[in-house]
Amino acid sequence: MKFPSIKALTEGFKNTIKLYPLEVVFALMGTIAATINVELDNIKPVAESWCMRIIMTANLGLLLSLAVTLFTRSRQISAGKANLFRLGAILIAACCCLLINPYYRQSDYIRFLLLSLSFHLLVAYAAFTVKGNIQGFWQFNKTLFLRILTSALYSAVLFVGLAAAMGALNFLFNFKFESDAFLILWIWIVGMFNTLFFLAGVPVDTAALDQDDSYPKGLKIFTQYVLVPLATVYVLILLAYEAKILLQWSLPKGYVSNIILGYAVFGILSLLLVYPIREREENKWLKTYAKSFYFLMLPLLGLLFVAVGTRVFKYGVTEERYFLIVLAVWLLFISVYFLLFKKQNIKVIPGSLSVLTLLSVYGPQSAFSVSQYSQTRILVNIFKKHGAFQNGKLQPITAKIDSVAGDEAVRKIEYLVSEHDLTSLQPYLKQDLQAVSDSISKKEKHDYYLSRYILKRRKTDWAIQHLGLSSYTNLYFDKPTTTNYYYTFTPDDQVFDIKGFDYIVPKLEADSATVKDHNLTFKRNVRQNGRIMELLIDGELYSFNIETIAKTLIETELDQNAGHNNIRKVKDEMVLTKAGKKFYVKLFIKSISFSVNKKAIDGDITVEGNYLIKELR
Structure with a gap:
C-alpha cells in the first residue's frame, strides 16, 4: 500500500472541505465537544451531558448530510434545492439533540445507536434510489468499505507515531503530557483526520460506477475461505441443536438466538461480497450456496421465533427481545424474497433494514414504547392481583x-x-x-x-x-x-502553609518500619480500620482520631450535599493538631473517604495527607 505525501493529503483535504462543507462542520463540532468533555473530567454532569448530546448530534448530522449530498448529487438537483435538503438535515439533527438525553434515560443510548445505524444504511443507498444501477451500488459500497479500513489504518499509524513523539518529549525534555492529552490527540485524529480522509475517498461520479466491472481478488478469497466456512459451521451446529430439541421435545435456550444471528450475518455478508461474480462460469457454486443459505434460514428462524416467544410470554417484551423479533421478521422477509424472486435487488437489504430501524426508534410501534407498555402491564397486573390498583x-x-x-x-x-x-x-x-x-x-x-x-x-x-x-x-x-453511599471530602485549597515547620512526612496507609532520617526516628501506623492514625517520633506517640472528623462531616455536610459523592470543604476544617513535649504535629488531610449507611460510617476510612512536624526547642 502506497502512503500519500503530505502535499497530496493537504490538497485532498482542501477539495474534501469544498465538496462536503456541512459534513466537515459536523465533524468539527463533535470533535470540539468530545475535547471539552475530556477536560471537564466528571466535574460538571450537566455540561458533560450536553457534550455527549452534541457528540451524538454531530454523528447523526454528519451521516444525514452525507446522505443528502449523495442523493442530490446523483439526482443532479440544483444548488438551491440541495441547500434546502441540507437545511432539513440540520433541523433533524437539532431535533435529535433536543430529544435524546441519555443523562436521564439510558434507553436514549440505544435510540442514538439505532438512528446512527439507520443513517449509515441510508448513506449506502442514497445515491442509488432510482431503479437499476445494481453494479454501481455494489461498487460504491465496496469502495466505502475499503476506505473505512484504510482510514482506520492511517489513523492508527498517525496516532501511534504522534503519541510516541509526545512520550519522547515527556521523557527527554520533562514535558507534562498526561493521559488526557493522549485521549484528546486520539479524538482529533478520529474526529477530523479520519473523517476527512474517508470523505476524500467517497466516489463523486456514482453513475460511472455502473460500468465498473473490477473485482478485488482478495474479497473472493476472504469470502470463500473465511466467511462461507464460518457460516457452514454455524448452520451445522444449529441444525444439530434443532434436531436435539425436537427429539427431546424441549424449549430452546435463549443463547441460540445469538448463534442464529451470527449465521445470518456471515451468510448475508458473504453473499453480498461475491454478488458481482455470481454469474461467472467458475462461480456456479455461489448460486447453489445462496439458495441453500436462504432455505436453511427458514427452520432456523422458526427456532428463533420459539426461543424469543417463550421469553416474551414469560417475562414480557424488552428492547432486546423486540429487536430479536424485528430481526427475525426481517430475515424471514429477506429469505422469502431471495428464494421466490428471480430478479433479485440487493438494495432491498440496506433499504428495508434502515426503514425498520428507523421505525423502532420513536412512535407507538417503537421498541421503547412496546417494551414500556409490556413491562408496565405486568406491573399493573401484579398490583391488581393484590388489590393495590384503584381508579x-x-x-x-x-x-x-x-x-x-x-x-x-x-x-x-x-x-x-x-x-x-x-x-x-x-x-x-x-x-x-x-x-x-x-x-x-x-x-x-x-x-x-x-x-x-x-x-x-x-x-x-x-x-x-x-x-x-x-x-x-x-x-x-x-x-x-x-x-451504602461512598463519599470523598477534599479541601477547597490544596496549598498548605508550612512556614515554621521543620519536617514534612507523608502519611502511609499501612504500618511502616521505623525510619531514621535527619536525626529523627519515626514510625507511622493506622489502626481501627483507618479511624486512628499514629505517628511515633523519637519514642513520643502522636495519635489522631480520624473518626471524629468523619462524623462531623457526616452531620454537617451530607444533608446539604445530597447525592454528591465528591464534596469540597474549607481547608482549615481538614486539619488536626497535636502538641507533645518535644514536637508539635499538624496533620493536613488532602482527602478523606468512607462509606455511609444510615448516617453511620460503614467500613474503612481512607485518608491521604501529610504530617508537618515542628521541634519545640
Whole structure:
C-alpha cells in the first residue's frame, strides 16, 4: 500500500472541505465537544451531558448530510434545492439533540445507536434510489468499505507515531503530557483526520460506477475461505441443536438466538461480497450456496421465533427481545424474497433494514414504547392481583405478598425508571412525578445535578418505597433501607502553609518500619480500620482520631450535599493538631473517604495527607 505525501493529503483535504462543507462542520463540532468533555473530567454532569448530546448530534448530522449530498448529487438537483435538503438535515439533527438525553434515560443510548445505524444504511443507498444501477451500488459500497479500513489504518499509524513523539518529549525534555492529552490527540485524529480522509475517498461520479466491472481478488478469497466456512459451521451446529430439541421435545435456550444471528450475518455478508461474480462460469457454486443459505434460514428462524416467544410470554417484551423479533421478521422477509424472486435487488437489504430501524426508534410501534407498555402491564397486573390498583392508579401495597410477586414488581420498577425515567410511571401515580424527579435531581438552593448513577438510584428508591416494596429484592442496587453511599471530602485549597515547620512526612496507609532520617526516628501506623492514625517520633506517640472528623462531616455536610459523592470543604476544617513535649504535629488531610449507611460510617476510612512536624526547642 502506497502512503500519500503530505502535499497530496493537504490538497485532498482542501477539495474534501469544498465538496462536503456541512459534513466537515459536523465533524468539527463533535470533535470540539468530545475535547471539552475530556477536560471537564466528571466535574460538571450537566455540561458533560450536553457534550455527549452534541457528540451524538454531530454523528447523526454528519451521516444525514452525507446522505443528502449523495442523493442530490446523483439526482443532479440544483444548488438551491440541495441547500434546502441540507437545511432539513440540520433541523433533524437539532431535533435529535433536543430529544435524546441519555443523562436521564439510558434507553436514549440505544435510540442514538439505532438512528446512527439507520443513517449509515441510508448513506449506502442514497445515491442509488432510482431503479437499476445494481453494479454501481455494489461498487460504491465496496469502495466505502475499503476506505473505512484504510482510514482506520492511517489513523492508527498517525496516532501511534504522534503519541510516541509526545512520550519522547515527556521523557527527554520533562514535558507534562498526561493521559488526557493522549485521549484528546486520539479524538482529533478520529474526529477530523479520519473523517476527512474517508470523505476524500467517497466516489463523486456514482453513475460511472455502473460500468465498473473490477473485482478485488482478495474479497473472493476472504469470502470463500473465511466467511462461507464460518457460516457452514454455524448452520451445522444449529441444525444439530434443532434436531436435539425436537427429539427431546424441549424449549430452546435463549443463547441460540445469538448463534442464529451470527449465521445470518456471515451468510448475508458473504453473499453480498461475491454478488458481482455470481454469474461467472467458475462461480456456479455461489448460486447453489445462496439458495441453500436462504432455505436453511427458514427452520432456523422458526427456532428463533420459539426461543424469543417463550421469553416474551414469560417475562414480557424488552428492547432486546423486540429487536430479536424485528430481526427475525426481517430475515424471514429477506429469505422469502431471495428464494421466490428471480430478479433479485440487493438494495432491498440496506433499504428495508434502515426503514425498520428507523421505525423502532420513536412512535407507538417503537421498541421503547412496546417494551414500556409490556413491562408496565405486568406491573399493573401484579398490583391488581393484590388489590393495590384503584381508579386506574397504583396504590402502596400494605398487605404482605409473596416474595416472587414482590421481587417481580421491584424489577419492573427498576427497569422502567432505569430505561424510561421515573416519569414513565406518571399515568399510574397521583403524584406529579416530574416535580418529584426535579426535587430529587436538584438541591434545594443550588443549581446542579446529581451524578447519573446516583440520580437513577434515588428515583428507583423513591418509587419502590412509595409503593410499599422496600422489603423486596432490588436487582440493580442495594435495598433502599440498607444502601451504602461512598463519599470523598477534599479541601477547597490544596496549598498548605508550612512556614515554621521543620519536617514534612507523608502519611502511609499501612504500618511502616521505623525510619531514621535527619536525626529523627519515626514510625507511622493506622489502626481501627483507618479511624486512628499514629505517628511515633523519637519514642513520643502522636495519635489522631480520624473518626471524629468523619462524623462531623457526616452531620454537617451530607444533608446539604445530597447525592454528591465528591464534596469540597474549607481547608482549615481538614486539619488536626497535636502538641507533645518535644514536637508539635499538624496533620493536613488532602482527602478523606468512607462509606455511609444510615448516617453511620460503614467500613474503612481512607485518608491521604501529610504530617508537618515542628521541634519545640
